[in-house]
Amino acid sequence: MKLRVGHLYPDYLNIYADRGNIAVLIERARLRGHELDVRAIGMHDRVPVGEIDLFYVGGGQDREQALVADDLAAKAPPLRGAVEAGAAFLAVCGGYQLLGRFYRDVAGVEHPGIGLLPLHTVAEPRRMIGDVLLECTWAGRTLAGFENHAGRTLLDEGAEPLGRVVAGFGNDGRSGYEGCRYRRVYGTYLHGPLLPRNPWFADHLLAEALAHAGGPTELAPLPDELERQAHAVSAERARSRGGRF
Amino acid sequence: MRPPIPLALESAALRAAGTLSRLAGRGGGTTLPGKLLWKLDPGAIDVLARRLPQGSVLVSATNGKTTTSAMVAAILRPRVRVAHNDSGANLVSGIASTLLRAGEAELGLFEVDEAALPEVARRVRPKALLLGNLFRDQLDRYGELEIVAGRWRDAVAALPDAQLVVNGDDPQVGDLARLHDGARVFGLDDPRRARPALQHAADSKYCLRCGTPYEYAAAYVGHLGDYRCPNCGHARPPLDVVGRDIELDGLDGASFTLAAPEGVTRVRLALPGLYNVYNALAAGSLALSLGVPVADVGAGLQRFSAAFGRFERIAVGDRRLLMLLFKNPAGANVVVRTLVEASAPRVAVIALNDQIADGRDVSWIWDVDFEPLVDGLDALVVTGERAAELALRFAYGGLPRERIEVVPSLGKALDRGLELTPAGGELTVLPTYTAMLALRRIVAARGHVANYWETAA
Numbered sequence: 081m082k083l084r085v086g087h088l089y090p091d092y093l094n095i096y097a098d099r100g101n102i103a104v105l106i107e108r109a110r111l112r113g114h115e116l117d118v119r120a121i122g123m124h125d126r127v128p129v130g131e132i133d134l135f136y137v138g139g140g141q142d143r144e145q146a147l148v149a150d151d152l153a154a155k156a157p158p159l160r161g162a163v164e165a166g167a168a169f170l171a172v173c174g175g176y177q178l179l180g181r182f183y184r185d186v187a188g189v190e191h192p193g194i195g196l197l198p199l200h201t202v203a204e205p206r207r208m209i210g211d212v213l214l215e216c217t218w219a220g221r222t223l224a225g226f227e228n229h230a231g232r233t234l235l236d237e238g239a240e241p242l243g244r245v246v247a248g249f250g251n252d253g254r255s256g257y258e259g260c261r262y263r264r265v266y267g268t269y270l271h272g273p274l275l276p277r278n279p280w281f282a283d284h285l286l287a288e289a290l291a292h293a294g295g296p297t298e299l300a301p302l303p304d305e306l307e308r309q310a311h312a313v314s315a316e317r318a319r320s321r322g323g324r325f
Numbered sequence: 326m327r328p329p330i331p332l333a334l335e336s337a338a339l340r341a342a343g344t345l346s347r348l349a350g351r352g353g354g355t356t357l358p359g360k361l362l363w364k365l366d367p368g369a370i371d372v373l374a375r376r377l378p379q380g381s382v383l384v385s386a387t388n389g390k391t392t393t394s395a396m397v398a399a400i401l402r403p404r405v406r407v408a409h410n411d412s413g414a415n416l417v418s419g420i421a422s423t424l425l426r427a428g429e430a431e432l433g434l435f436e437v438d439e440a441a442l443p444e445v446a447r448r449v450r451p452k453a454l455l456l457g458n459l460f461r462d463q464l465d466r467y468g469e470l471e472i473v474a475g476r477w478r479d480a481v482a483a484l485p486d487a488q489l490v491v492n493g494d495d496p497q498v499g500d501l502a503r504l505h506d507g508a509r510v511f512g513l514d515d516p517r518r519a520r521p522a523l524q525h526a527a528d529s530k531y532c533l534r535c536g537t538p539y540e541y542a543a544a545y546v547g548h549l550g551d552y553r554c555p556n557c558g559h560a561r562p563p564l565d566v567v568g569r570d571i572e573l574d575g576l577d578g579a580s581f582t583l584a585a586p587e588g589v590t591r592v593r594l595a596l597p598g599l600y601n602v603y604n605a606l607a608a609g610s611l612a613l614s615l616g617v618p619v620a621d622v623g624a625g626l627q628r629f630s631a632a633f634g635r636f637e638r639i640a641v642g643d644r645r646l647l648m649l650l651f652k653n654p655a656g657a658n659v660v661v662r663t664l665v666e667a668s669a670p671r672v673a674v675i676a677l678n679d680q681i682a683d684g685r686d687v688s689w690i691w692d693v694d695f696e697p698l699v700d701g702l703d704a705l706v707v708t709g710e711r712a713a714e715l716a717l718r719f720a721y722g723g724l725p726r727e728r729i730e731v732v733p734s735l736g737k738a739l740d741r742g743l744e745l746t747p748a749g750g751e752l753t754v755l756p757t758y759t760a761m762l763a764l765r766r767i768v769a770a771r772g773h774v775a776n777y778w779e780t781a782a
């Protein structure tokens with residue numbers, strides 16, 4: 081069936097290979113006979129409520145985040161409505177921060193978030209850069225990736241993290257948690273080619289989008305030999321050198 | 326506080342350390358003495374730099390700094406004895422090593438890492454500073470592009486008396502000319518060579534002043550071009566040195582007309598691609614600021630042959646290797662564009678390592694426009710520490726998986742690539758930095774090329 085993806089601010093928030101995540105979603109859907117219709121939702125564009133099964137927002141530098149923050153605030157009501165109606169959402173790095181209540185950058189400037197996720201973020205001078213490995217007990221799987229952020233993200237009491245940090249910094253380098261889950265929304269600092277080397281997570285997002293679209297959520301397994309190799313190397317990197325300043 | 330060691334004694338000891346390291350085969354010993362000096366007495370670098378009778382010049386950029394500084398050296402060498410860190414050791418320690426070996430040199434010519442520029446400028450106090458471009462590169466090391474740009478602004482502000490030469494086609498870099506009296510601005514003016522649209526990896530797309538996307542009358546390489554903000558009018562500064570009438574001759578070379586207030590000359594390069602026209606224009610602009618006549622600038626650039634490893638052909642038995650370094654999205658995009666415009670390879674070996682010099686974060690390969698290569702490839706051998714990641718990049722970029730071979734060992738990948746290349750043919754090899762060094766060692770061990778510290782001597 082046809083799945084509709086809304087890519088928020090692709091011209092602004094694309095610092096780390098976000099198009100790789102989109103390419104993986106398109107191809108893995110195609111191999112199962114589904115078609116992904118990806119449309120850009122840019123500055124001043126209307127959020128087509130009810131017409132999007134999966135939203136995507138990527139990462140940017142402080143400057144780009146500041147450029148989109150006001151526009152995103154104006155889009156908060158329709159985005160919240162879509163999420164409450166069951167739309168799926170993947171938010172990476174800078175985009176993840178903007179889904180919280182606010183992001184205070186290193187200069188102390190506070191950018192409003194849209195309060196979709198129960199968290200806020202405060203930047204500190206020392207960036208947390210390196211390989212990360214997460215254990216997602218809710219899925220019985222691991223996620224391997226790379227993080228690079230000055231922001232320390234603090235989850236509200238009772239908020240669900242995306243995973244427990246096995247190696248790396250995660251949300252704030254202290255809590256032992258990374259990312260956040262709420263309904264079908266997933267926020268994470270694992271940027272760029274997160275989905276190529278974590279194909280189960282790509283398939284999970286596709287299943288969430290299919291559920292919103294009212295289709296069958298079963299996805300036939302794919303060979304994924306290259307994906308397994310890439311995941312193994314990335315996970316090993318996190319174990320040997322993740323989470324160090 | 327420990328008293329500083331007398332310089333003469335220290336230099337002798339450090340030179341000995343360099344010889345030992347070279348004998349031990351540890352990468353030519355190019356930076357060990359400098360690292361020792363940097364540890365023992367960092368202020369000694371300032372003292373050594375002040376001994377150069379004609380002072381120093383610095384060259385920095387994300388892309389092309391090695392090639393550009395080698396071009397500057399080729400232009401200057403007939404006129405002045407130059408101390409140049411030509412092995413690419415471009416952090417403070419590498420510059421310290423070059424100063425230790427400077428001997429009778431009159432002028433220091435230093436290629437400097439983007440992030441190291443403020444520290445090096447503060448110690449060396451250059452008389453001229455050439456700033457070429459800022460692209461996203463190894464954000465895992467540098468943080469954000471804006472942070473590097475801010476440091477460059479501070480470095481320029483701290484050198485009010487230095488001659489500043491900047492690329493006006495880069496919004497962040499060109500804007501530095503407005504902070505500095507008498508800056509020399511260079512750029513291209515040949516809309517026939519422009520891209521129809523900004524490539525995906527373009528970095529500085531938004532107006533520095535107001536954040537509106539720039540409009541480009543011409544975009545040449547990445548975000549470099551003739552830009553203007555439709556909202557506030559922030560635009561490319563007026564050019565002092567212009568490259569125009571550019572002719573690209575596939576992989577064999579390029580030529581252009583260099584027009585400066587001092588005169589006009591036609592430049593022929595033995596290097597391919599528009600990015601090397603930028604490098605040559607940058608080098609020529611700096612040389613003009615140092616008082617070299619325009620005709621000598623053209624002649625020097627012509628004499629210049631490819632800087633080590635960035636672009637080279639190596640005969641291996643009855644086949645050839647064509648080796649091109651790729652290291653960040655903008656740099657890789659020009660490599661891909663140059664290859665495809667010359668003749669797209671049917672077999673290639675692409676090597677991705679993730680050591681510090683390559684960037685530990687390999688996400689950037691997803692921002693490279695590899696797609697133009699995909700259609701022409703019958704076979705791709707991916708290799709290096711992150712070979713599987715590269716395989717995924719091409720698989721999701723549309724290359725059928727059965728055409729991709731994952732061979733993590735560089736030596737075996739090279740053998741496999743040569744096996745797939747017909748006799749008399751050429752194998753395209755695209756390595757990241759440390760993979761390139763390792764591949765060169767492998768090829769050298771088989772007797773095909775000399776080690777670089779031998780050729781660079």
Ligand SMILES: [Zn+2]
Pocket residue numbers: 532533534535536537554555556557558559
């Ligand atoms: Zn503007």
